[in-house]
Amino acid sequence: MAKRIDVEHLDVYYGDFLAVHDVTMTVPARSVTALIGPSGCGKSTVLRSLNRMHEVTRGGRVEGSIRLDGVDLYAPDMDPVLVRRMVGMVFQRPNPFPTMSIYDNVAAGLRLNGVKDKATLDGVVEQSLKGANLWTEVKDRLRKPGAGLSGGQQQRLCIARAIAVQPQVLLMDEPCSALDPISTLAIEDLITELKAAYTIVIVTHNMQQAARVSDQTAFFNLAATGKPGELIEVGPTSTIFSNPGVKATEDYIEGRFG
Amino acid sequence: MSVSTTSRVVVTFPDRTRARTQRDRAARVSMALAFVVAVIPLAWILVTVTTQGAQLLFSSTWWVNSQRGINSTMVGGGARHAINGTLIQAGVTALIAVPIGVLTAVYLVEFGRGRLARAVSFMVDILTGVPSIVAALFVYAVWVGTFGFQRVGFAVCLALVLLMIPVVVRTTEEMLKLVPNELREASLALGVPRWTTIVRVVLPTALSGIVTGVLLGLARVMGETAPLLILGPYTKNLATDLFSGLMPTLPTMINQDRSELGQAAAVERMWATALTLIVLVLVLNLAGRLVARLGSVSR
Amino acid sequence: MTTSTPSMAARSAAAPAPAPPRTEQRSTGRLGDLIFAGAARGSGVLVIALVTLIGVFLVAQAIPALLKDQASFLTSREWTVAGDAPRFGIAELAWTTVSASIIAMAIAVPVGVAVALFITTYAPTWLRGPAATMIDMLAAVPSIVYGLWAVLSFRSVVRPVEDLIQQRLGGIPLFAPTGVSGGTIFFIGVVLSIMVLPIVTALSREVFAQTPTSHREAALALGATTWEMVRTAVLPFGRPGVISAAMLALGRALGETIAVTFIVSSLAPGTPWSWSLFNGGETFASRIANNAGEFDSAQKTGAFIAAGLVLFVLTFLVNAVARIVIQRRAAFSE
Numbered sequence: 088m089a090k091r092i093d094v095e096h097l098d099v100y101y102g103d104f105l106a107v108h109d110v111t112m113t114v115p116a117r118s119v120t121a122l123i124g125p126s127g128c129g130k131s132t133v134l135r136s137l138n139r140m141h142e143v144t145r146g147g148r149v150e151g152s153i154r155l156d157g158v159d160l161y162a163p164d165m166d167p168v169l170v171r172r173m174v175g176m177v178f179q180r181p182n183p184f185p186t187m188s189i190y191d192n193v194a195a196g197l198r199l200n201g202v203k204d205k206a207t208l209d210g211v212v213e214q215s216l217k218g219a220n221l222w223t224e225v226k227d228r229l230r231k232p233g234a235g236l237s238g239g240q241q242q243r244l245c246i247a248r249a250i251a252v253q254p255q256v257l258l259m260d261e262p263c264s265a266l267d268p269i270s271t272l273a274i275e276d277l278i279t280e281l282k283a284a285y286t287i288v289i290v291t292h293n294m295q296q297a298a299r300v301s302d303q304t305a306f307f308n309l310a311a312t313g314k315p316g317e318l319i320e321v322g323p324t325s326t327i328f329s330n331p332g333v334k335a336t337e338d339y340i341e342g343r344f345g
Numbered sequence: 346m347s348v349s350t351t352s353r354v355v356v357t358f359p360d361r362t363r364a365r366t367q368r369d370r371a372a373r374v375s376m377a378l379a380f381v382v383a384v385i386p387l388a389w390i391l392v393t394v395t396t397q398g399a400q401l402l403f404s405s406t407w408w409v410n411s412q413r414g415i416n417s418t419m420v421g422g423g424a425r426h427a428i429n430g431t432l433i434q435a436g437v438t439a440l441i442a443v444p445i446g447v448l449t450a451v452y453l454v455e456f457g458r459g460r461l462a463r464a465v466s467f468m469v470d471i472l473t474g475v476p477s478i479v480a481a482l483f484v485y486a487v488w489v490g491t492f493g494f495q496r497v498g499f500a501v502c503l504a505l506v507l508l509m510i511p512v513v514v515r516t517t518e519e520m521l522k523l524v525p526n527e528l529r530e531a532s533l534a535l536g537v538p539r540w541t542t543i544v545r546v547v548l549p550t551a552l553s554g555i556v557t558g559v560l561l562g563l564a565r566v567m568g569e570t571a572p573l574l575i576l577g578p579y580t581k582n583l584a585t586d587l588f589s590g591l592m593p594t595l596p597t598m599i600n601q602d603r604s605e606l607g608q609a610a611a612v613e614r615m616w617a618t619a620l621t622l623i624v625l626v627l628v629l630n631l632a633g634r635l636v637a638r639l640g641s642v643s644r
Numbered sequence: 645m646t647t648s649t650p651s652m653a654a655r656s657a658a659a660p661a662p663a664p665p666r667t668e669q670r671s672t673g674r675l676g677d678l679i680f681a682g683a684a685r686g687s688g689v690l691v692i693a694l695v696t697l698i699g700v701f702l703v704a705q706a707i708p709a710l711l712k713d714q715a716s717f718l719t720s721r722e723w724t725v726a727g728d729a730p731r732f733g734i735a736e737l738a739w740t741t742v743s744a745s746i747i748a749m750a751i752a753v754p755v756g757v758a759v760a761l762f763i764t765t766y767a768p769t770w771l772r773g774p775a776a777t778m779i780d781m782l783a784a785v786p787s788i789v790y791g792l793w794a795v796l797s798f799r800s801v802v803r804p805v806e807d808l809i810q811q812r813l814g815g816i817p818l819f820a821p822t823g824v825s826g827g828t829i830f831f832i833g834v835v836l837s838i839m840v841l842p843i844v845t846a847l848s849r850e851v852f853a854q855t856p857t858s859h860r861e862a863a864l865a866l867g868a869t870t871w872e873m874v875r876t877a878v879l880p881f882g883r884p885g886v887i888s889a890a891m892l893a894l895g896r897a898l899g900e901t902i903a904v905t906f907i908v909s910s911l912a913p914g915t916p917w918s919w920s921l922f923n924g925g926e927t928f929a930s931r932i933a934n935n936a937g938e939f940d941s942a943q944k945t946g947a948f949i950a951a952g953l954v955l956f957v958l959t960f961l962v963n964a965v966a967r968i969v970i971q972r973r974a975a976f977s978e
Contacts, residue, residue, distance in 0.1 A: 182859055196866035376761050452685050470966075476898070476959055
């Protein structure tokens with residue numbers, strides 16, 4: 088079910104402001120791609136353009152193309168609602184729906200998409216929670232509010248919620264930045280397991296994390312403040328970290344700026 | 346455990362995209378429609394009041410004369426007496442209500458802890474909900490029923506005070522909460538006593554918000570009619586004494602002509618008085634918003 | 645009180661006065677603190693006292709009249725307050741007040757919530773500010789102006805609607821034709837709904853706007869349409885706020901006086917009872933306001949104060965519930 092993503096000459100605007108300029112890259116299916124770079128370099132913007140979430144921000148639009156196994160996500164007749172079902176997303180801060188139970192949180196996306204059958208829902212909820220390595224911790228309190236879980240558990244709940252709609256791609260926007268080291272480790276293990284079934288794109292500020300979990304790394308940077316963000320280079324993680332082609336990449340990875 | 350190896354539940358999503366899109370569109374249209382429906386009365390009222398009443402406002406006597414010697418069949422006359430009464434009563438009401446309201450808000454934000462503060466906060470909410478007619482009956486029960494005084498302008502003010510206090514408390518409270526704690530601590534760390542800190546640092550920072558609250562409270566109070574019916578009978582003459590005799594106001598002036606709906610002159614006068622009242626209230630309202638906006642820019 | 649403060653003392657000392665000893669300054673600071681805190685606390689206590697006194701005075705002046713009442717106060721529809729054997733009860737007032745307010749809620753809550761959603765979620769950005777201001781202006785129009793407009797302009801529009809409902813649904817007791825042409829309960833309800841709508845909208849708007857962006861985005865990222873996002877993220881988050889807004893609006897509708905006084909048509913004594921919403925009848929507030937000229941004896945006044953007391957208790961309960969709902973929400977979101 089995982090699919091590859093082809094990004095070609097992508098420009099992202101917010102109103103008249105060009106946030107990201109001319110990004111071209113390919114994300115292979117069943118792999119983890121990390122987007123790294125200093126704050127404001129546009130990596131989150133690129134991530135959000137992959138499921139058209141940037142359109143939620145006022146004036147957000149793109150030029151260029153993004154294709155999912157050849158299907159243009161920005162074709163005129165393409166419904167952003169459908170795009171977001173194919174491309175799931177996990178956010179920086181865990182954001183379970185506070186008024187819903189653990190079970191209802193995971194089932195939320197299915198119910199929205201018209202799945203009503205109790206047996207199917209039960210099955211998918213269990214499978215998704217297992218997939219998010221959360222099942223054993225919550226199986227006895229599925230009817231309790233999701234907000235009662237710890238931060239790390241909440242984030243895994245959000246991952247379960249995202250994979251419950253069986254997307255082809257999973258986007259993660261700094262999923263561990265609000266978590267403690269042990270929870271972070273749990274999420275990283277989970278990412279490694281999930282890539283067997285999903286194409287994963289993750290934004291992270293943590294170099295070690297990028298090195299640990301990703302197969303491919305893309306480095307973004309700004310020419311100067313006020314200039315649009317650009318893709319500097321993209322390649323296998325081992326190459327980018329050991330033998331980068333551009334000086335700026337090396338400086339950033341070694342912590343000289345950003 | 347790997348996701349791909351365990352036996353998977355296969356979900357087939359019912360293709361209901363069209364139904365969902367249609368429902369989304371229907372919701373969008375309903376919301377916009379609700380807004381239009383809600384705005385119609387406003388436009389209708391403003392247009393009616395203006396077209397029916399504006400003419401009198403431009404007559405030479407409206408802003409200067411009273412209704413002395415004018416009966417229901419005669420056109421025009423003046424509203425000076427009623428404008429005076431409304432402004433005087435509103436002013437005196439504010440003089441009493443603002444200090445009590447601001448101090449109560451200061452208590453709630455700066456001092457209030459525990460049970461007493463919770464009780465005060467609860468009672469402010471209850472006071473917000475007290476119908477104006479009940480406030481009027483209460484003042485009547487005290488002023489006339491218990492002390493045996495006459496119905497005078499000041500009694501009206503007392504009832505209006507009850508209605509204005511909660512507005513002032515709530516807006517002031519909101520504003521005081523917005524004042525950053527660092528400011529208070531900075532002042533206290535300089536050895537400035539707490540009360541001076543509040544008077545010199547906290548209240549001035551929140552001033553524009555407090556002024557907005559006072560203006561909005563005044564606007565509410567000026568349009569109130571129930572206390573006037575119970576406590577402030579109408580007269581056609583100029584009157585400025587709050588403690589003896591009758592005092593006319595704009596709402597009671599409208600009410601006066603209510604029994605004369607058959608008389609074109611009386612009806613026109615009602616619209617004109619209503620327009621005068623709306624203009625006063627809206628001016629205060631806009632002033633309140635303006636102060637709020639100017640204040641928020643400087644913050 | 646102010647002369648004891650250090651700042652005033654400093655200002656009034658024109659000549660270079662020697663700085664007051666440190667200990668004294670501290671003690672005046674403390675005195676100022678005491679006085680100021682006392683005044684603030686006193687104002688708070690005054691507010692509590694006022695609300696309590698409202699209850700106490702209304703009860704005290706209602707009791708003598710209630711003791712003389714020859715009819716059952718809660719169930720009688722009579723209203724004869726003069727003479728040696730007064731007979732008065734609130735049944736009709738309570739029915740009119742409550743049923744008109746319920747009609748007002750049935751209209752104002754859904755429309756008000758929809759308007760709030762329009763302003764916070766659906767409207768284009770440029771329209772949001774002006775739209776909110778327009779709804780707020782609706783709240784700024786004095787209620788007497790609503791009364792005037794309702795009688796002279798709005799009535800003629802609602803009348804045909806009432807006739808239509810009576811023709812089509814007249815078989816149902818609630819909609820039975822009555823022949824009342826003036827202010828029916830239904831009409832009062834419609835006018836009240838317009839007056840309380842800004843309250844519903846203003847408060848709902850506030851809570852909807854507070855819905856965390858992360859919740860909205862979580863719903864959208866699952867493939868929700870805007871409407872589904874509203875239903876999964878915005879409405880559940882805002883529900884307690886909407887409930888308390890509705891309660892506050894209900895309190896306002898129950899107690900609205902002058903607009904209702906303008907439009908009610910009071911029923912002649914002895915009119916047979918009807919459940920019809922197209923019947924006339926007075927509310928608590930309009931009965932009191934319409935008879936303010938009759939307050940000439942303690943007994944008569946006491947009867948009206950007794951009616952006012954019931955209204956006070958009603959609004960007190962409604963507002964207390966609203967308050968509790970808000971507090972629950974505060975506890976929940978922490």
